Amino acid sequence: MSGKKSTVNTRHLLWRLQTYAGKLHLVDIFFWLLIMGLPAAPGLILQGFFDTLTGESQLDWSPWVWIVWLLVAGLARLVALFAGRWTKSQHRFIMSSLVRHNLLKQLLGWPGAAPISVTGEAEAAVSPGELISYFRDDAQQAEDVVQHFAEVVDMGLFALGAVIILVTVNAQMTALIFIPLLLIVGVAQYAGQRIKRYRRAGRRATEQVTGLLGEMFTAIQAIKVAGAEKPILAHLEVLNDARRETMVQDAMFSALLRSVFTNIVSLGVGVMLLVTATSLQDGSMTIGDFALFVYFLEFVTTFLGFLGGLLATYKQVEVSFERMDDVLPGVEAAEIVAHSPLYTNSMLGKRRTLPAIPQPDYGGDNRLERLVVRGLGYRYPHSQNGIEGIDLEIKRGELVAITGRIGAGKTTLLQALLGLLPAEGEIYWNGARVAAPGQFFVPPRAAYTPQVPQLFSQNLVDNLLLGLEADEGLVAKAVQAAVFEEDLRQMPAGYETMIGPNGVRLSGGQRQRLAAARMLVRRPELLVFDDLSSALDVHTERLLWERLWGWRDERYQPTCLVVTHRPLVLARADRVLEMVGGRLV
């Protein structure tokens, strides 16, 4: 969101990726050296075979021995192949996992209620559906380029060997063939910018399609009751067509570039034919040399093809890194490839033990005495909506209610306070300035129930605990306080009930109360409710407040900050604050 355009150093990022699982990478490169190099063996064996037939061989072997050797070379390659595929799978997985891990980690650190958007592009908010393409395609791109690079290293070694042999045979001819190589590098550099442009357009078009698909199925019920299937599908068709156009362009351009590469190589062979036409005649070159050139040229050709491919992939991964950097404003690009533990299974498939999930520290001094907010403000990008100049003071044990019309900024105030929006202003906890509200306002200090809580497609108790270690008594107490115990009793599977994507198998009220229980089981000092009444009937909400108040004892005395319109809550509140147009009045 900051307008700055950070420069992404792709080479450095790739180096960091390659050094992440360095040892595995080297072992893998070694196996692939064998897999790619062993096809050279049959060439030598064939030479021996034909020499034996014509009686020119120095070895006194029968032709059948050579044939057996041919089979042995095949088997050796087979063994190398299986070993190499195994290491390659492990390495590939680790590469994309690392990128996915870092992406997820950074996004989890992003102020969660602020729109995720692409830097520099106005109105380019990115939906979760679109974000998935970063995890899928851009991570894949990073995985691919590392493998591509390893292959080029392997083939390069063989190509180098081939070139050295060729130079010793005929330096002039070698030069004639390899000058095109310089041309290729030039062409690729020149074309690189355009590849990037096409690739970006293609990615953007793909995002739009996946984004629409995601929204379509998130909003499935709204679409159904609106009977809006047809226009939605028509819109999908428009996006589909746009994507096809950019994708075909991209593929065409890549193919054109590839064909330029191979063409330059074919040109080399043609030149060789023209040159050898005279050298073969005057005897300065033997037919053996010619065969050698043709044989090794294949190595070099394949290598050049790969090199060209690498240059193109490199440009593409540059796009991917830039995209990931764009979606993570304020985060160093190097974080995308930061070395962090992944706890991947070992090569032999052994699972590594995961670290224990850090638990809230209830023992520490987290007691809330006074919470002071000064000059809190936040404005949504490209919008007049937001809040400004909020001053607020809450004392221990108070129930502070915020009320006001829609669009007055009530929810924004809660989210800005909790650090879910990158807000300005100062927050003091017991007089000490809170530097990073997002990291500070978590259990045991604070917890939050949004107006429309998000639940996850796991079972009920996992949704409730989200990794928290709590004994059964506490869970039961939280469930009871949230007036969820009756619902729970009616579920045959109890705590193990699967609640479906975003808790869709629960009713709106059940979702809200489960989210409240999720907050309560954490026993935070500050409870933040955003409009419970929207999904609860009066009786249920009254019960909830009674039970919550009944929970208070000497050890636990929560402070509550609540957005509400309910008279029953407003009556109970120690203070009622009204918001109008983003300000407290």
Add this chain to the structure above:
Amino acid sequence: MKTITTFWQLLSRYLRQQKRDLFLLTGALLSSICLQIVNPQILRFFIDMALSDDVDSGQLYWAAGAFLGIALVTQVLTVAATYWGELVAWTATNALRFDLAAHCLQLDMRFHKKMTPGMLIQRIDGDVQYLSRFFSRFTIMILGNSLLLVGILGALVWEEVGIGVGMGIFTVVTLLILVRLRGLSIPYWERYEEMAAQFYGFIGEQLAGLPDIQANGAVPYVLNRFYRLNQKWLPLFHKARLSSTVLWGASIVLFATGHALSLALAAYFWAQGELSLGTVFLVFYYSNLLIKPINDIRDELEILQQAEAAIQRISELQGYESSLVVADETHLPAGALGVEVVDIGFAYEDDPPLFTNFSWTLPAGQTVGILGRTGSGKTSLARLLARLYDPQAGAIRLGGVDIRRVGMAELMNRVGMVTQQVQLFQGTVRQNLTFFDETVDDGRLEEALKALELWEWVQKLPRGLDTMLGADGLGLSAGEAQLLAFTRVFLKDPGLVILDEASSRLDPETEALLEAAVTRLLTGRTGVIIAHRLATVSRVDRILILAEGEIVEEGVRAELVDNPDSVLAGFLGAGQASLDEEVTA
């Protein structure tokens, strides 16, 4: 056999529209295959000529020139084939994406409760991507390369019948083995892809629930889940790739055997004195030439392998059927629609029955307020009326017509529903109101927005109706989103309007403002209003109070209010004690 039928169905269905492009693609691919045979012939001619005693240097240069020319033409053909191939592939896959999306949209809510949007994106976009190459070149490559194989074997038979037959048997056996191995890895890739869909579903959910995760201190838990998913995913990746390696490994062993076989046959016939050394060379050369088409066929089969797994998942998706049987036999009468619920029985899948022998009627043009605690069946009744579900027993009639006998599009057009959760799309205000339907004219939009007193708000937006809204209505307050949902219903001309806790997220002032609009909407229509707040149903004609799927009380509102023994009066009385304005009857 079943899969082959599916292949043909897919091919004929999605390629039928593209005969011209397909024809051009076939031409380009087949020509480049032919040129593959021609160019080596030129090389051989060149060597023979260069080594012969009477060298004609003119012919040598001609041969070199022809080589260059053919290489160039091959490249042009390759680029052309790429262009047409991509065009055909994208057109076909886009059509398939469209059909799948349309299919999923019409599936009932039972289906959508099981699938996260992330999973569906992976099915509709990810899986279909695998079919891209299958559509564009699979058949042509298989046919073309088979022709090439036949040609080469014919040439071998021409040289020496025994060798030709031997190599022919080798080719057939090799192909049989490779085809046999083809199916081996499908189940493994299927499991891998299933896991991938699960993973991206996980990512999508976490990103949608960032505020819930962060403010409840669950970030470490989410990372922990990421590690655990990875630990489950990697072994599947290993197994899938290893199973594919079997095919590759088999081809290495087979080709080594092929080489050995050709040399053995040649050595045998040479020892018999039936072959010249030159012919031994030629035999080896042609045997070598067999590898490329076999390899190409293998490559295509490998792609088919991935495609097959994807096709299986796609046909699985296509196989889901909506449990709502749609008939298009009759029409709903014009005007307000009376509601008759006759003896229905209903349960959500495995849950205990919610309604048993439930009957209820609402005369056309009247409005009913439905009250009841969470879980009493209010929302389920609304969903049944909008035919998001069908009851397992009994019938629902609107305007005297069983809703199962009316086309879905017509029904949805005549039943308007606003739910508590408003789903918005990343798009303009206009697109959100019309669900991307461009045929809705501005006049109608303006009229609807004015009726809801939203027109002023829209005009204050930076670009009016064309202002972009973020995904999930970013930048809108919950109340503003709710008002947009109201506008959606206004745009239709429903005979039955269902408001399911529709105003719950609005503050009392906004709700009051909306009341006039709601009254206007309900004039001349039948209305079902579900609410927690008694105030919301203060203007209705009738009241229905539900508890656990049964009618507690039903009747004319005014009569119930006057009857001190009624449940409603009890509610009102209880409310009066503590909630003042909730009872402004």
